[in-house]
Amino acid sequence: AVQLNGQWVFLDATDPHCIFGYPTDAIQNKQALIAINENKYELVRVSTMPATASKVIDSTFIHITPEGIKGNMVVHYNGYFGNELYDALMYKDSVGTADYVKYKLGKASNKFKVSTYEIIKANPLLREAIIKGNYEVPDYVKRAGNEIFINLNLEKFFNGPGIDTAKRMMALENDFHYTIEQYHILHLPQGYTASYIPKNFKAENDLLRFEITYEQKNNQVICHHTIQVKYILLQPNRFTDWNNIVKQLVAQYKEQVVLTKN
Template identity: 25%
Template structure:
């Protein structure tokens, strides 16, 4: 028996990782047992776990399905490379198979026949993974394999806990000479070539017949998940008006599009407005146009026009305004008594350029100083420049760490404080 005494209540904190990362807990599993005088091994190491898993997938998709084969061959015809064939199959499954989770008993372990999934047009993670493998096989590709993996809410490695508790997900993996492409079709928007955000940094158990291989899913770098904006501004008294272009790539693209979904009319307008909101709550979105909604390989883009009343402050001949209108991480100051780590969904990069046309009869009286910040948590820069016609600011903010631990909190708060101070810097225009 085990006894735990004088336990304090668990404090739920925002953006904390799964409870298994911090709460004391135990797993009980059967290592072996005796039957008819013989020792029967069950679980104890990764090889036994893989053998256990293999029992669930060893007898699926033994019978060829002519319709699925015909589709797979036609879909990949004319592809310039094997990777392009895999990509076409991957996108077809994303576009045509609806993800519905099944976790009832052994249904949580055994994929359904790919012919059935193809006929029904829905399935769970393991059904989609098995379908990708089947279609690749029909297309003559033998390098796409089933893979077991745990999402980031599970903190264990296979060496630490070689039981089914280490996994809660299945995907397919394309092995191109030890360059791995992780094929998780449950996230409809994620592009080919990057994993889903919730398996970054996790170990993947790849089935290779009698053998297996463990590889670590890479963390996607900030530059792959860039939110890029270019904004042109005009000032009329204290009112700003402008036009902008916003593009999201990588996880930023998939995250935004999954949030917006199929929203229509006024609901979609309000969601786009909240995405573009800048300056103050007086931001007024006039019009917008979306592009690359269905092209996963291109950034999701929104072109828009807006105005913003009472943004500048005019005192006699001088006009004061802050050119930083988007403020990443401004509200991410951590509480002094926080104990749980802080987890981000993915690393991000914001690259924003503001161009303010100088009103006739005005000149630049004062510009904020340029700013640089570079540590293991974040990289940031604000660069101001001025000509006779306009003032420009390019701001780049990159998040460098997926999870902040208590030893990071002090530096994080100092970093956010530096950002906030520089976000609020104002420039001054004066009448000639």
């Protein structure tokens, strides 16, 4: 540890991709005993990085095809997300890298396929990276008569029944605070208009914040989804608070855009 401008900065020689100024995620909010000299010690609390320090920004462009959907995507990673990506790619061969990219980009359904991709290590010092890819997902949209139904929440981060408060007695751990922003941009097929676009919705407590907005611009419908997780250790007495806000999010995941043929 070194003190800079009155603040302790923790370095970890066991993490080859640790970002300077970020403590290793596993020691966030832990107590650290620092030897000032042979006679003096200081007990300090390791800082927790805010949710804005680790972000994923995902722009996915969607075209409806007779088989399903296809398009391209550009995903930016920084903070602990970038650190994880650099660590994961360090020892992977071409096959392992391709599998990892599919895992990172995968959304919509388990039929998701990546045809081509590019990994850009935009700033190795700050562990910033970008993955670009072309994808397709068969059988994703639903058709009925002259209407097409598509759910623009392609990636559902919390989509289960929540924490079982009757069975789980131990705290739930999260590696770090984070923010994910997704822009799912649907190009309207020729001859179709958007006859139904879901309403915007947001909710927040001290554990989780999310907001889903929809906007039509010319021949595009844009779904902007922001999610921010703000806990490291979720204690059992907060499970109900977590479940209540996640329940609202899961309800929004069911919303679909309806396209009608002119």
